[in-house]
Structures are given as structure tokens and as C-alpha cells.
Amino acid sequence: xxxxxxxxxxxxxxxxxxxxxxxxxxxxxxxxxxxxxxxxxxxxxxxxxxxxxxxxxxxxxxxxxxxxxxxxxxxxxxxxxxxxxxxxxxxxxxxxxxxxxxxxxxxxxxxxxxxxxxxxxxxxxxxxxxxxxxxxxxxxxxxxxxxxxxxxxxxxxxxxxxxxxxxxxxxxxxxxxxxxxxxxxxxxxxxxxxxxxxxxxxxxxxxxxxxxxxxxxxxxxxxxxxxxxxxxxxxxxxxxxxxxxxxxxxxxxxxxxxxxxxxxxxxxxxxxxxxxxxxxxxxxxxxxxxxxxxxxxxxxxxxxxxxxxxxxxxxxxxxxxxxxxxxxxxxxxxxxxxxxxxxxxxxxxxxxxxxxxxxxxxxxxxxxxxxxxxxxxxxxxxxxxxxxxxxxxxxxxx
Numbered sequence: 001x002x003x004x005x006x007x008x009x010x011x012x013x014x015x016x017x018x019x020x021x022x023x024x025x026x027x028x029x030x031x032x033x034x035x036x037x038x039x040x041x042x043x044x045x046x047x048x049x050x051x052x053x054x055x056x057x058x059x060x061x062x063x064x065x066x067x068x069x070x071x072x073x074x075x076x077x078x079x080x081x082x083x084x085x086x087x088x089x090x091x092x093x094x095x096x097x098x099x100x101x102x103x104x105x106x107x108x109x110x111x112x113x114x115x116x117x118x119x120x121x122x123x124x125x126x127x128x129x130x131x132x133x134x135x136x137x138x139x140x141x142x143x144x145x146x147x148x149x150x151x152x153x154x155x156x157x158x159x160x161x162x163x164x165x166x167x168x169x170x171x172x173x174x175x176x177x178x179x180x181x182x183x184x185x186x187x188x189x190x191x192x193x194x195x196x197x198x199x200x201x202x203x204x205x206x207x208x209x210x211x212x213x214x215x216x217x218x219x220x221x222x223x224x225x226x227x228x229x230x231x232x233x234x235x236x237x238x239x240x241x242x243x244x245x246x247x248x249x250x251x252x253x254x255x256x257x258x259x260x261x262x263x264x265x266x267x268x269x270x271x272x273x274x275x276x277x278x279x280x281x282x283x284x285x286x287x288x289x290x291x292x293x294x295x296x297x298x299x300x301x302x303x304x305x306x307x308x309x310x311x312x313x314x315x316x317x318x319x320x321x322x323x324x325x326x327x328x329x330x331x332x333x334x335x336x337x338x339x340x341x342x343x344x345x346x347x348x349x350x351x352x353x354x355x356x357x358x359x360x361x362x363x364x365x366x367x368x369x370x371x372x373x374x375x376x377x378x379x380x381x382x383x384x385x386x387x388x389x390x391x392x393x394x395x396x397x398x
Contacts, residue, residue: 030206066278078332141255159259189301248324
């Protein structure tokens, strides 16, 4: 059995048991889980290995967490709203004038946060190099027309969400998005959390391993992207299921198909760019601590006050989505609890990342947690691993 490291306070042993089961029954290779209650850390676990040389997956390990980054990005917008610097009901073009092109002049900021803008992709093909350049991609989004009439429906902006919200944050704050994260979230809370990973931290990252899903072949653990070419491609499977050019496939590979190759996410150049919807690099302890500071005070720091948090997690959209297979209900930048995005029921909120990662919180029970892993399974919003951990948390936290 994989070695489990870390600490668990008395009464939270079921969470450790669920974490251990993930290595035995659910395919985990290297992972971390952390839980806060009332602003205090009660569970902090890591286990398994970081890569093929057997390096321990421990509290020094960092992990790319895909769309779990969106919760960080939403928090940045709500921090500015809390200060009165950003009006979520104002047109995006008030802060980003170029955005008014192609019939987008009246789109309010809240539609960016709630996936109602109709901009899940740009209107031209783009290379990875273009997608890694902030100005190039933001200019392309500003020039592109919506793919549906904004406000008439919602659809998961899987990658473009980050630049849409991130550019508004950048324009309002006057600093690069990654710098805003560092200054306003990571440094005050002492987090290992970046959107735009510094070169000096790259050696700590555990590469993602495409582990497939039950009934499908999986790649062997490897330390580089090139050795994982036999793993099934999620987007390739969607093309077979829904037809080439389907809106879900476009959303997941945006902008302009730049991220059609799943393996680019293991490249240092992708981790060092700023992709606020998808390339946050962190660990479970840091992501959980950020969520804890949304619902309680953590060592003297609370990110959002109660009123701002209430507005942030108020349900905005639900029901059938314009992006097939992703009928996930959203608040303003956060997923809310549903059968397709299981959290802790009630008013719990958070954000999954493709492959399995999760950051979450429950404002009523004042609980927050996070799970990160290197074994990426073919799921957009959770799998057996997070279901087991959430069930254990529900069992031990009243």
C-alpha cells in the first residue's frame, strides 16, 4: 500500500480512511487532501509518489489543478467587488473597452462569472504559443462574437473563463493577474499557490498522469508528456460521441483548438503562463486554506466578508446547458452542489478541476477542504475519489 503522510486530528479518522482507500481501490498514485473546520486545520494528508523515480508525494509537492483554478479567479473578482472597485452589474466594456466589439457592449461582468457570455471559444484557430500570450488571447476574445445570445443561456467556459474574468481583474487592479493572486491571496495566507509558476518552483511539480477511466486503457505513470501518448483523449472521445466541432470539445480545447493535445499541460511553459481558468499550481493544504478564509477567519485573515460571500455563492444558472453534457449549476464563479457537481449539499460551493481535483467550502458548517492528485481520470467534476472524501467529511463535521 502507498505510504500515507501527514496528520489527522482526533475524530477525523474516517477522512484518513477514505484517503487511504483511494490508493487501494480508486487508482490514486500521488495525492493530497486537507480539511479546515472553523479556520483550523484538522486534516493534512499526502500519499503515494510524485513520479516514476519514486519520489514521495509529500507536503513539498505542487500540482497543476486545472479548473480548480477558477475558484481562485472568482475570489479575485469578488475581492475587487468587496472594495467597491468592481461593479459586477456594470458592462465589461466599462473596464475593458475593446470588449464591446462584435455585439458585446452590454454584457455585464456577472455573465462572465456565471458562464453566460457565449464566449467558450474564439472565432479563429490559435496555436499554443498564441494561447500562452496574455495580450494575444485577450485581443482575440475581445474581437470574437458570442456563440449564442449572451444572457439567454449558459455554457461552461472551460478555458476562456480565466482570461475573460482575469482581464477585468487586471484592468481594475492595474497589475498582472498572477501578481494580483500573489499579493492579495497567496502572500497574506502564506500559500503555495500560483497562476504563472516561477521557474524556481517547477522542480516541485508532480506531472499529471492520464489514468483513463474504468473500462478504458490507461497510461503508465511517467515524468514527461511524450511517454503518455497511448492514453485516451477526452476530446477525441467527445468528437466520436458528439461529432467533430462540438461545442464541448471547442470549450475544452479553447482558444481556437490550441489545447487539443492534452499533454501540453505537463509542459513547464504552460505552467509558467497565466491561464486563470486552468493552470493554477498549488497543493491541497494551500487550496483548502484559501477556501477556509472565504468562510471563516484563518490566523487573522478573512478574504471575503459575509455579505460579499453571500452574493458570490448565490445561485445564478442551472438546468440544461448550451455546452453538451455539462449541466452544472453555477454561482458567480463557483460551482454549487448538484448531482453533476457533488459537494456537501446545502449552500456548499467550490470548483472541480478536470481529472479530479477539488476545492470546496460550506459556509454554514464553516468547513473547507481540497483534494489534488497526479492521476487524472476522465471526469470534469469529480469521481469516486472525491465522492468518498466528501462522504467522510459529511460524516465527521456536524
